[in-house]
Amino acid sequence: xxxxxxxxxxxxxxxxxxxxxxxxxxxxxxxxxxxxxxxxxxxxxxxxxxxxxxxxxxxxxxxxxxxxxxxxxxxxxxxxxxxxxxxxxxxxxxxxxxxxxxxxxxxxxxxxxxxxxxxxxxxxxxxxxxxxxxxxxxxxxxxxxxxxxxxxxxxxxx
Numbered sequence: 173x174x175x176x177x178x179x180x181x182x183x184x185x186x187x188x189x190x191x192x193x194x195x196x197x198x199x200x201x202x203x204x205x206x207x208x209x210x211x212x213x214x215x216x217x218x219x220x221x222x223x224x225x226x227x228x229x230x231x232x233x234x235x236x237x238x239x240x241x242x243x244x245x246x247x248x249x250x251x252x253x254x255x256x257x258x259x260x261x262x263x264x265x266x267x268x269x270x271x272x273x274x275x276x277x278x279x280x281x282x283x284x285x286x287x288x289x290x291x292x293x294x295x296x297x298x299x300x301x302x303x304x305x306x307x308x309x310x311x312x313x314x315x316x317x318x319x320x321x322x323x324x325x326x327x328x329x330x
Contacts, residue, residue: 245270
């Protein structure tokens, strides 16, 4: 795995992009590192942040609970957990509760008993449509506990 520090200008451009996409303000961060973990994936670390970049998507890393709490979420029943941890998309019948979100936005997936973050995905529908849905895919699972990024990410610290 190749890791390198990025310049101040690259750091501010990166934080600007992520802030705009996530709708979250980041403080200025120094010494941001990019870890190339696969051809199409990087883990970006800095003081208080850990971001997963897959292709052109920036995702909060699943270990970053404080960041994840700023995102909309859906709570899934215990029956959905084992499927989520294998990369399955979130289906309407498995959803117990949800906060408001728009289509094509990042949404965190939480399990109902311990309220732990299981996965992060991109919404395929807006939350306003969920009330009237009985079945179908709601969220495309992009990053989940035990995926190929998770194992590598656990070994990377600032």
